[in-house]
Amino acid sequence: MNIQILENLGLKEVSFDPGTVIIKTGQRTKNVYVLISGKVSMMVGGHQITAVDSPGTIFGEISALLHTDPVADVVTVERSSFYVVEEFLEFLKKNPEAAVSVAQILACRLINMNNHFVHFKEQINGLQKNLQDYVPVFPENYQGIKARKKAPAEKEK
Numbered sequence: 001m002n003i004q005i006l007e008n009l010g011l012k013e014v015s016f017d018p019g020t021v022i023i024k025t026g027q028r029t030k031n032v033y034v035l036i037s038g039k040v041s042m043m044v045g046g047h048q049i050t051a052v053d054s055p056g057t058i059f060g061e062i063s064a065l066l067h068t069d070p071v072a073d074v075v076t077v078e079r080s081s082f083y084v085v086e087e088f089l090e091f092l093k094k095n096p097e098a099a100v101s102v103a104q105i106l107a108c109r110l111i112n113m114n115n116h117f118v119h120f121k122e123q124i125n126g127l128q129k130n131l132q133d134y135v136p137v138f139p140e141n142y143q144g145i146k147a148r149k150k151a152p153a154e155k156e157k
Contacts, residue, residue, distance in 0.1 A: 001034050001056045001057075001058045001098065001101045001102060001105060002056060002097075002098075002101045003034070003036065003055050003056045005095070005097050005098050005101060006034060006083050006098070009095065009098075011034075011083040011084060011085060012083070012084045012086075013036065013081060013082070013083055013084070014033075014081070014082055014084055015038075015079060015080065015081045015082075016038075016076045016079070016080055016082075017076065017079055018076050018077060018078050018079060019075065019076060020075065020076045021073055021074070021075050022040070022059070022074050022075070022076065022082070023059055023060050023070050023072070023073060023074040024070065024073055025044070025069070025070055025071060025072060025073050026069045026070070027069065027070065028063065028067075028068070028069045028070070029060060029063075029070070030064065030086055030087060030088070031060060031084050031085070031086055032058060032059065032060040032061050032064050032084070032085040032088045033058070033059045033060055033074070033082040033083070033084060033085075034056060034057070034058050034059075034082055034083040034085065035052065035053075035054065035055055035056065035057045035058075035059070035080065035081075035082055036055055036080075036081040036082055036083060037055060037080065037081045038053065038076060038077075038078050038079055038080025038081055039051060039052065039053040039076070039077040039078045039080060040052050040053075040057075040059070040074050040075060040076050040077060040080055041074075041075050041076075041077050042059075042072045042073070042074055042075075043072060043073040043074075043075060044071065044072045044073075049072065051077060058102065058105060059074045059082075060074070060088075061088065061102060061105075061106075062106075064088035064089065065088070065089070
């Protein structure tokens, strides 16, 4: 989010020490945080998804927009300062420039996720092809193996 837009809106500023969980998975909050300085880690299921130190990065906006519980923990890695946006939807309605900024951020995230998805899909397809072509140990196809196993049983009859 464009920090310059927020600087003139009189938003509350807060700072947290390293290791502070500012957003907790499953614990709904009305607050949305915009990073001013510092560094945070986004965690899902105990795994770090990303570390962020870019001023203007926004946290909690998706759960605020959708009225859902957060699906990630946001934990400060170092002393970090944030603008706090309370009543996020009302804030966006009153500040269209901020709403456009949030829309742009979400659009960029969608593009990035699509690119990651395509990359992983290509890797999986490559692995499948490599496994499919990996026949030196078993030169027969599955049908050939299956036919050979049935042959001795048929001789017994």
